[in-house]
Amino acid sequence: MNAVEARLDRLRGSAAPRAHNARTISALASNPGCARRAVMDAAGVDKQRVAAHVGHPAPFGQSQFAITRGNAFEAQVKAGGCAQLLRLLRERLRLPIPEVSYANLDDVAGDTSNKVRHARTRALLARAAASGQDAGTLFDHPLLRLRAGGRAVYLEPDLIAFQLRGRFHVVEIKSFAVIDGQADGGKVAAAVIQSAVYVLALRDLLAELGTGPEAVSDEVVLVCPKDFSNEPTAALLDVRKQLTVLRRQLARLDRIEDLLAQIPQAVTFDLEPDAAGVPRRDRRALELAIGAVPARYTPECLETCEMCRFCREEAAGSTAALGRATRDDLGGIDDIGTVLELARGSVPPADHQAEAAAAIRAAARMRGEILGATG
Amino acid sequence: MSVLTALARAQAWQAGRAQPVATVRHVHVAPRPFVFVPLALAGEACAPLAAMAGDDPADPRLLVVAQPRNRTQRFAFAAELGRELLRYIGGFPAGGAGEEGAGAAADRGTAGQGAGEGGEGERAVPPDAPQVWLPNRAGIGFTRLLGRSTRFRRAEGEHAVDPVVPVLGRWLTFLAERSEHPGSCLMLAATEALALHWATGQSPAEDLNLASLIGWIDPPAWTDGREAARAAEDPLAWPPAGPATDPGFDNEVLARLIAACDRAEAGGGEAARAKAALGEALAGQLEPAWRLTWRAIGLLRALPEGGHVAGRWEADRRAFGWHAAHLRDGGPPQPRRDSAVAAARRLDSMERAAASLAVQRALDDPLVMAEHRLAGEALAGRVTAAEPDRVITGPSGRRVLRPLVTVRTHDPVSVEPGTVLAPPGRPNQHARVESVAPLGARGAGMAGASGASGASGASGAGAGAAGETEVVLELSGGMGQRLTPAPGSVPGVGDWVCYATLRDEYQPPAGFPEPEQTPWTHGGPPRPYEPTDEDAREAWS
Ligand code: SF4
Numbered sequence: 001m002n003a004v005e006a007r008l009d010r011l012r013g014s015a016a017p018r019a020h021n022a023r024t025i026s027a028l029a030s031n032p033g034c035a036r037r038a039v040m041d042a043a044g045v046d047k048q049r050v051a052a053h054v055g056h057p058a059p060f061g062q063s064q065f066a067i068t069r070g071n072a073f074e075a076q077v078k079a080g081g082c083a084q085l086l087r088l089l090r091e092r093l094r095l096p097i098p099e100v101s102y103a104n105l106d107d108v109a110g111d112t113s114n115k116v117r118h119a120r121t122r123a124l125l126a127r128a129a130a131s132g133q134d135a136g137t138l139f140d141h142p143l144l145r146l147r148a149g150g151r152a153v154y155l156e157p158d159l160i161a162f163q164l165r166g167r168f169h170v171v172e173i174k175s176f177a178v179i180d181g182q183a184d185g186g187k188v189a190a191a192v193i194q195s196a197v198y199v200l201a202l203r204d205l206l207a208e209l210g211t212g213p214e215a216v217s218d219e220v221v222l223v224c225p226k227d228f229s230n231e232p233t234a235a236l237l238d239v240r241k242q243l244t245v246l247r248r249q250l251a252r253l254d255r256i257e258d259l260l261a262q263i264p265q266a267v268t269f270d271l272e273p274d275a276a277g278v279p280r281r282d283r284r285a286l287e288l289a290i291g292a293v294p295a296r297y298t299p300e301c302l303e304t305c306e307m308c309r310f311c312r313e314e315a316a317g318s319t320a321a322l323g324r325a326t327r328d329d330l331g332g333i334d335d336i337g338t339v340l341e342l343a344r345g346s347v348p349p350a351d352h353q354a355e356a357a358a359a360i361r362a363a364a365r366m367r368g369e370i371l372g373a374t375g
Numbered sequence: 376m377s378v379l380t381a382l383a384r385a386q387a388w389q390a391g392r393a394q395p396v397a398t399v400r401h402v403h404v405a406p407r408p409f410v411f412v413p414l415a416l417a418g419e420a421c422a423p424l425a426a427m428a429g430d431d432p433a434d435p436r437l438l439v440v441a442q443p444r445n446r447t448q449r450f451a452f453a454a455e456l457g458r459e460l461l462r463y464i465g466g467f468p469a470g471g472a473g474e475e476g477a478g479a480a481a482d483r484g485t486a487g488q489g490a491g492e493g494g495e496g497e498r499a500v501p502p503d504a505p506q507v508w509l510p511n512r513a514g515i516g517f518t519r520l521l522g523r524s525t526r527f528r529r530a531e532g533e534h535a536v537d538p539v540v541p542v543l544g545r546w547l548t549f550l551a552e553r554s555e556h557p558g559s560c561l562m563l564a565a566t567e568a569l570a571l572h573w574a575t576g577q578s579p580a581e582d583l584n585l586a587s588l589i590g591w592i593d594p595p596a597w598t599d600g601r602e603a604a605r606a607a608e609d610p611l612a613w614p615p616a617g618p619a620t621d622p623g624f625d626n627e628v629l630a631r632l633i634a635a636c637d638r639a640e641a642g643g644g645e646a647a648r649a650k651a652a653l654g655e656a657l658a659g660q661l662e663p664a665w666r667l668t669w670r671a672i673g674l675l676r677a678l679p680e681g682g683h684v685a686g687r688w689e690a691d692r693r694a695f696g697w698h699a700a701h702l703r704d705g706g707p708p709q710p711r712r713d714s715a716v717a718a719a720r721r722l723d724s725m726e727r728a729a730a731s732l733a734v735q736r737a738l739d740d741p742l743v744m745a746e747h748r749l750a751g752e753a754l755a756g757r758v759t760a761a762e763p764d765r766v767i768t769g770p771s772g773r774r775v776l777r778p779l780v781t782v783r784t785h786d787p788v789s790v791e792p793g794t795v796l797a798p799p800g801r802p803n804q805h806a807r808v809e810s811v812a813p814l815g816a817r818g819a820g821m822a823g824a825s826g827a828s829g830a831s832g833a834s835g836a837g838a839g840a841a842g843e844t845e846v847v848l849e850l851s852g853g854m855g856q857r858l859t860p861a862p863g864s865v866p867g868v869g870d871w872v873c874y875a876t877l878r879d880e881y882q883p884p885a886g887f888p889e890p891e892q893t894p895w896t897h898g899g900p901p902r903p904y905e906p907t908d909e910d911a912r913e914a915w916s
Contacts, residue, residue: 061622069418076388
């Protein structure tokens with residue numbers, strides 16, 4: 001174990017590291033400037049539990065109806081050796097697929113440890129990559145690994161890797177509908193970036209085996225229900241742009257040492273659970289520990305990060321808490337109090353604020369003049 | 376967004392209360408609107424779970440689907456909703472939806488009024504139109520999908536549905552599509568309509584929560600907007616306003632109650648009890664949003680209406696009349712997708728509507744105009760000198776009235792001599808910029824400038840207060856026929872005036888080929904959309 005890993009383990013404390021999945025990795029990319037998130041995620045901290053312990057649990061829940069529906073659709077597409085999926089690949093995407101075998105990598109003779117499963121994934125994919133055989137293979141639930149924040153993390157295997165003539169395609173099955181050829185833009189974007197995480201991880205794995213990145217297609221296959229039915233439809237989506245973004249974020253995360261260097265050695269997010277697993281950490285102490293790692297709150301955090309309610313409270317009174325556009329319109333001035341003082345003309349603007357201050361003052365004057373009161 | 380709105384947000388945070396970003400109402404609020412609060416089952420493309428609907432705040436109609444995955448029950452929901460909505464729409468002359476419309480309009484003796492008077496070509500504009508409110512934009516998205524999944528159904532044949540179902544689908548599609556048209560008020564999202572008029576001390580993302588938005592605008596007496604908005608985020612106190620449900624409710628309450636309904640399927644007292652329990656739970660989830668939506672309507676209604684609102688509503692009434700006539704005349708349902716020409720035409724019309732709406736709002740509302748003043752596209756200030764009777768010899772040798780006014784303003788002036796401006800509210804008058812002269816040194820003594828920004832807006836008699844500009848304007852038009860201006864048509868010394876480069880002019884539509892002349896590169900002439908048998912029996916699972 002190297003020094004970084006030891007440090008990250010200390011930050012996490014006694015809890016087991018949280019498993020990553022494509023969603024958590026792609027969420028890393030959503031607020032790349034935030035050191036708090038980078039450090040907590042690199043250390044595998046259970047942010048939801050930490051947030052709850054300081055009294056700000058994230059409002060993230062999943063309806064069992066959505067889970068059931070997702071599972072049912074996936075099971076349906078995969079039934080009978082992925083019969084529906086193969087038909088889609090052949091018909092919709094015109095892939096010349098002669099014969100296909102199906103390998104479920106879910107567990108290895110009952111052994112479900114990540115290590116064993118990853119080793120098996122690796123062995124099978126290596127053989128497939130080397131053989132270049134004509135027949136295709138569907139690898140269901142391959143367990144991949146990705147280097148993130150100075151260590152290798154396992155990704156929940158929520159994909160199918162489809163291999164044909166030595167080339168791999170990532171297949172993702174999602175249960176949001178494509179209606180008259182259109183789907184919810186936000187959901188598609190999320191699916192695409194998650195697929196990109198898998199593409200990256202697959203390429204990493206093949207690179208270790210000496211196979212170049214071209215062995216994994218830039219295009220992923222997204223399978224969704226069509227219109228209001230259960231019938232699946234598929235689309236090929238180019239993920240090159242997302243790959244670039246992800247690579248950049250992961251590279252930044254890899255410099256986690258620089259971030260760690262700025263945090264006091266004593267900081268830990270340990271919840272100090274007692275024998276029964278009940279967290280006993282002093283709440284104030286934990287708050288201070290979190291506060292010791294600088295954050296960069298934006299309202300987008302409310303959708304993507306378990307620490308959001310805590311960080312929002314911390315950011316109260318900042319223009320960032322009012323949204324990126326508002327902050328930009330106020331010339332990037334951080335503090336609401338400062339903005340209002342500049343508006344009143346009660347403090348002189350700093351040099352770099354002069355232009356913003358003039359606009360703010362003009363706006364304040366107009367609002368006052370029209371609403372009959374000075375802001 | 377602009378620095379004005381951004382500042383209003385900062386002020387709202389400080390004050391603990393939302394701040395106005397409009398001085399007049401920019402949306403039409405119907406005297407008798409219809410509110411529709413739908414809930415959908417999580418994970419499904421468009422599975423109605425429940426809804427509250429109606430035009431009487433005191434008497435909502437509760438619709439419940441006991442087993443949201445059951446096709447028959449879904450269509451029963453659609454039929455029930457259809458009858459409720461068509462009863463409402465049928466109350467407007469021209470709103471009779473034809474034979475399929477279950478004769479709603481005929482019952483009231485109003486059917487055919489629109490068509491009968493105008494004939495085919497020039498149809499009379501209906502005197503009024505329906506207005507449907509949803510709590511938020513996501514609700515409108517659900518409405519669109521519900522419209523899409525019902526409008527191709529047929530009342531006869533193998534997969535026959537209640538005849539009201541396809542009519543509902545066509546109205547919902549029409550309303551949801553129209554809601555994308557800038558300035559249209561036939562279907563509104565309460566959050567959007569409120570956000571057009573108030574800035575809160577939170578982010579626009581948080582404003583999507585109707586309860587928290589109203590918490591900022593109209594907090595209860597015992598607390599302020601910050602607290603009220605936070606409290607509104609508790610899903611137990613304030614269930615989400617749909618169409619997505621609270622996952623906690625799904626897992627802890629809804630799943631159990633739906634299962635109980637399934638078990639009791641056989642009928643009898645137990646089934647009725649299970650259904651009643653489910654209905655009660657769903658009513659509890661819907662009721663707060665129902666009340667909030669009506670509150671939003673009330674808050675908006677209390678604002679004075681902007682000058683151009685009636686004109687935009689007329690366009691809505693006309694669109695309503697057309698659609699009603701189209702239904703009556705047996706026209707086909709809206710296609711799954713627009714043809715190339717129809718899509719381009721729609722885009723063009725939306726762009727023109729957006730441009731016109733932006734100008735109209737500024738002309739109606741000094742707070743919106745202030746955005747243009749900040750951008751240098753308009754200026755406002757006090758008249759310091761006027762020559763109302765100035766007459767010159769025009770280019771044609773005729774003597775013409777051309778008064779001069781001198782305006783002193785704090786605004787950042789970027790207009791140049793020769794620019795033609797117009798005063799809001801006097802569309803026929805033009806003001807040509809003669810000269811622009813900065814007074815005093817800019818930037819210094821800002822405290823003084825700010826101090827003078829009270830209601831008077833003028834810095835008194837002192838000449839050349841810092842940062843001021845003097846603009847001389849030559850007026851023409853809109854002053855009557857004589858060589859002396861009609862009373863009130865030229866501002867006098869001391870008057871507060873505003874002149875803008877904006878003008879609400881009719882922009883003709885871009886030239887599009889007639890549908891039958893669509894070039895082959897764009898798919899050739901579209902065939903009118905004929906719903907197929909496939910469409911009619913499309914799965915809705
Ligand atoms: S919620 Fe906090 S920790 Fe998470 S990304 Fe935002 S600022 Fe960083």
